[in-house]
Amino acid sequence: MEPGRYKSKSPGSAGLGLFVLLCSSLLLNALFFAHHFVWASPPVPRLGDDAAGGGLSWALQAAREAEAVAAVDCSGHGSVFLDGIVGDGEDGRPGCECNHCFAGPDCSVRTPNCTADAESGNPLFLEPYWMRHAAASAVVFSGWHRMSYATTGGGLQSVELERHIRRLHRAVGNAAVDDKHLVFATGSTQLSNALVYALSPEGNAVSSSPPASVVATAPYYAAYKMQVDMFDAREYRWAGTTATWDKNTSRNSTGDFIEFVTSPNNPDTALRKPVLGGSSAIVDHAYYWPHFSHIPEPADEDVMLFSASKLSGHAGSRFGWALIRDENVATRAAQYIKTSTLGGSRETQLRILKLVKVILSNLHGAEDIFAFGYDVMRSRWHRLNAVVSRSTRISLQKIPPGYCTYLKRIKEPSPAYAWVKCEWEEDRDCSEMLLEAGIISRSGVSNEAGSRYTRVGLLKTEDDFDVLLERVTDLVNAEKHGQARSSAM
Amino acid sequence: MEPGRYKSKSPGSAGLGLFVLLCSSLLLNALFFAHHFVWASPPVPRLGDDAAGGGLSWALQAAREAEAVAAVDCSGHGSVFLDGIVGDGEDGRPGCECNHCFAGPDCSVRTPNCTADAESGNPLFLEPYWMRHAAASAVVFSGWHRMSYATTGGGLQSVELERHIRRLHRAVGNAAVDDKHLVFATGSTQLSNALVYALSPEGNAVSSSPPASVVATAPYYAAYKMQVDMFDAREYRWAGTTATWDKNTSRNSTGDFIEFVTSPNNPDTALRKPVLGGSSAIVDHAYYWPHFSHIPEPADEDVMLFSASKLSGHAGSRFGWALIRDENVATRAAQYIKTSTLGGSRETQLRILKLVKVILSNLHGAEDIFAFGYDVMRSRWHRLNAVVSRSTRISLQKIPPGYCTYLKRIKEPSPAYAWVKCEWEEDRDCSEMLLEAGIISRSGVSNEAGSRYTRVGLLKTEDDFDVLLERVTDLVNAEKHGQARSSAM
Known part of the structure; x- marks a missing residue:
């Protein structure tokens, strides 16, 4: 479509020629109209007419880099970071870093028989919250930001x-x-x-x-x-x-x-x-x-x-x-x-x-981080309890409900850790027993609580929790079917 | 201009009406054309057609905030930072933080008789370098960047x-x-x-x-x-x-x-x-x-x-x-x-x-940071020496020139600090003498070098160095005019 050639035509006599020309011009009007008001919709702000009066300049390149990296598809099972490893001979962009138990260039491959790593207290359960609040939580650092030892006021x-x-x-x-x-x-x-x-x-x-x-x-x-x-x-x-x-x-x-x-x-x-x-x-x-x-x-x-x-x-x-x-x-x-x-x-x-x-x-709105975090952690505790309640072999700490002055209601338990006790006489080293069942935990020995206890972290990614729940379910099922002593020991 | 009303008009008979309509339509086309190809020139990148295939989305707001803050005018004697103090009842934007010896909302007021603060080793002489490389050195942090304890590889x-x-x-x-x-x-x-x-x-x-x-x-x-x-x-x-x-x-x-x-x-x-x-x-x-x-x-x-x-x-x-x-x-x-x-x-x-x-x-190009930093520091040392060389009261350390394998030539001195010695018998506390002359330095007592020595920092802002040079010049001039013992003691 070259708008110019319509304009170069001079109008002929009234009648067909004029009518064709009018139609063409009106069609062109419609196309411009559509392009301007419809294709551009929803009306994204144009660089050049933002409120500050000037368009983006020095921050543009960094913003593009960050968005390009964030747009890489890791199948929902990994992330790309700006300071991720850049491989030799590749496109110069960092690759996906996959969640535990996932692999492949786009983290789409589930590792078979993967051990659940519940050792740490890595609080990745809140990662999705920040992805939902991407625009509000992003920060741009200029090269000269706070170079000084001193901040405001010295x-x-x-x-x-x-x-x-x-x-x-x-x-x-x-x-x-x-x-x-x-x-x-x-x-x-x-x-x-x-x-x-x-x-x-x-x-x-x-x-x-x-x-x-x-x-x-x-x-x-x-x-x-x-x-x-x-x-x-x-x-x-x-x-x-x-x-x-x-x-x-x-x-x-x-x-x-x-x-x-x-x-x-x-x-x-x-x-x-x-x-x-x-x-x-x-x-x-x-x-x-x-x-x-x-x-x-x-x-x-x-x-x-x-x-x-x-x-x-x-x-x-x-x-x-x-x-x-x-x-x-x-x-x-x-x-x-x-x-x-x-x-x-x-x-x-x-x-x-x-x-x-x-x-x-x-706070107190639909996107309250505490409401979000509480929902995630309560759900995980609930699902874990549903499985462990069928077990005679392992038990979890009891958490009394309590009135929360912030949420303004009685709060269900939503702890960061499961404090697992091994109930069977022969499971003297609870952490070791869990490890044999494919679960990495942190032994209670380091807490001076003894080896009958071990800490299982619940606050990592949803992928981590899913794998953990699978392993715990397998462990409890094996116990029910009388295979515990042979398979898990 | 409401494009819609042209479209709602149905063409009448051939002749004047049609001609008027055609002219209107052509005019409208011309306006659209001008808007699209002329007003938008120079062709700033539109959100939606950058090379990465997607326009800026979540990083835009943060980029605008950073640029708006950076655009505040502090008269070249101060900076605004994203986490600067936001005053009550203002526009919600942080204000200028002025260099030492400057004041006022836009840092345009020089503080009279200001003491030169050369106590620290605050390396602000490189701030202008990063301002010159604003686009290349900016970084955008997503809200979910590296939340984990572990980085690549654990x-x-x-x-x-x-x-x-x-x-x-x-x-x-x-x-x-x-x-x-x-x-x-x-x-x-x-x-x-x-x-x-x-x-x-x-x-x-x-x-x-x-x-x-x-x-x-x-x-x-x-x-x-x-x-x-x-x-x-x-x-x-x-x-x-x-x-x-x-x-x-x-x-x-x-x-x-x-x-x-x-x-x-x-x-x-x-x-x-x-x-x-x-x-x-x-x-x-x-x-x-x-x-x-x-x-x-x-x-x-x-x-x-x-x-x-x-x-x-x-x-x-x-x-x-x-x-x-x-x-x-x-x-x-x-x-x-x-x-x-x-x-x-x-x-x-x-x-x-x-x-x-x-x-x-x-490196080794026109914008080499070491060439930039060397030029600044060499010039400062040269200017300071030119003044102090006229003094019998204070002296500076001697720095032998040396061949620099990086710059591939004999390098003139460009030290971070002047190590000032007070030569007059009565100036036993050199730092105290300088303080009376309006210069804050760091006494050699803390270095177990004795009070006859004091360290003067040379790597702060150009404003800091200018004030320092003024005070040193005053001190040396007073000495030349025989006023040293009365005015500086």
Whole structure:
């Protein structure tokens, strides 16, 4: 279609010629009309007429790269990432990274007899939420974004992110923030050691006072002990479980205690309070969000920690924060972070800010992240229970329902982990028994809970959960058909 | 203009009516034609017909936000950032963050009698480079980018970034990488403690062997001592300067030594080698890039560290890496990073990958970052020297020229810091004297070099350097006019 040749024709006499010309012109009108108002529909914004007055310039190339990578088809069983491996001699684009138990260039091939990997607490159950909120959650980094050591006001922490985290806690009602200092860290991992340092006796390197004793109640999150043992400073040492020290009258003579409390607990998901009176407690509330737990009231301990990993699912961002009542403790924790890493990545702070904004703008609406996460996790727990309830061999922790002040109703259980107990006498090593049944779990030995328990992670991808449920079903079915001892042992 | 009403008209008889209709239709065609082919020119890419086959969708909003923020005018004396503070009752957009000595909503007001802040090593001299490479260096993060703890292959480090860092070292020729392991960290700050840990005697917590002695040659980077003192583990302790131990025959009986070597040195910018024979050395090559130093040969020590801060200027990203020959040392360093923070932010890894790609693609070209950085820093050093050479009161370190294998010529000095010595008897506290002259510097006391020396940072913004040069010029002029003792003391 060349519009030009119609125009080059001069009108002839009235009559047929004129009529043909009119028809042609009207047809052309119709075509232009259709092209302009119909083909372009729905009216996507044109580069060049956006509200800012100028079209996209420097951000265009990066936006195209990101969308091109995101558009690669991985059959719903994998993802492509901008920093994925680029193979030699290919098109220079990274390939699909397949979910566990899937393979092939487009992740369409299911691996036969695949072992379910439920060892970690990788929070990928929220990935679909962020895919649904792609436009709102995307962030563009200019090459010159926050090159400086200092952020707004000269500190290491984004002031806007601080504000939004406080807003989030107020809106969710899971922590009292008004009388707390806020300290950011590279994940709650870095934070837990910073807090141990901050609560240890000051200036101990030169004094001769005994080191603080760091303790937790079994079953506890093993990373606490691992970290304290590795970073064994002169101010603190790992001192075992609270059971050793509870009601122990010699406690006061052995120096200060620092008690790790995880609530909901990792691995057994129970809500917990400090056990040792009169000691400092670091209360890890990483899982105290409505997708995992009911929220009876705002937590208000002196030292609390939270993480992006279990809030939004961004474990790879390594972002955690502490709420600390005492100014001196907060200053010491911040000093630790500064000396350890000069603060966390500023890229992460901007990205988390964007994610928290999306979460805040959807609270209590149809796209509430907690409602979404709760639905996924409740459904998984329900399906797992339906299978395990037929078993005499393995059992799961009992979780009482509770009224959630955020959801404004009694909440069904939706835990991050199944805390599996092996009930049969001969299954002394529960993790080993599950492994033989094709399920990788984390043995309760590392939690000082003994080998009869093992932790099974429920918060990975739907693919991971499906494979897990298959393996558990096989295990329970084998037991029913009397094949347990031969096939699973 | 409503195209619809032309179409609703049915043609009447031949003659005037038909002719009017035809003219209208032709006019309409012409308008459509002009709109389609002329108004839209120059042909900006339309959403919907880019090369990838699909138009921008989810990345558009974020791209617009980033460009709108970047377009705010801060008079060339400040920047706006996406996570800058949003004031109450404003348009919801963050405002300008002004360079030191500038103020006002658009940073156009020069602060009178402003003190030059040359205390830090904030590498903002490279900010203009990234503004010039805006399109190539921008990165778009989807909301679901790398949520997992694990990256490609299950580790914590981007495989593509590892490859590109190795490529960069090979291309620049500043480090031998082929027989080295690569360990990422949250800045070289985290790395330096990880390496002290990795080189300390293993399993010392249970054994009774003496802790490793950590030492450095004065003047040294004070953060090493600060960190070792704060994280005073049972495996290592700060043991002062190498001068105490060099040729000290009792050295072997006091346990292992770990020597920090910084080359080029911070603060005095001299190239250095380890001093204590037979001990482990951590060689900090953060400044061993052609913008600061000539590169006589690829560094090839057993344990070396580098950082994005002094390569690309991205101090806020907190990204450093170590090159380690021995596998066991690398494994222990990686274990430290894992236990401390579960690896660094994955956002940072993607962004640094993009930046390294831009650097690589411009090496030896007109837009070489090292040529750019060298020009800036050489010019600053030249201007500062021209002023200080007129002074009897202060002097700067002498830097011998050297052949740079990367630039393929003799390189003039372009150091990151001026190591200022106060020559007059009465100026015992050089940092204090400079402060009275309106210059904030970092006293040599922290480097165990004594108060007669002080470090002046040269790598901040051009605004910072301009103010610094003004203050130094005032100081030297006052001295020339015989006012020094009264005005500057």
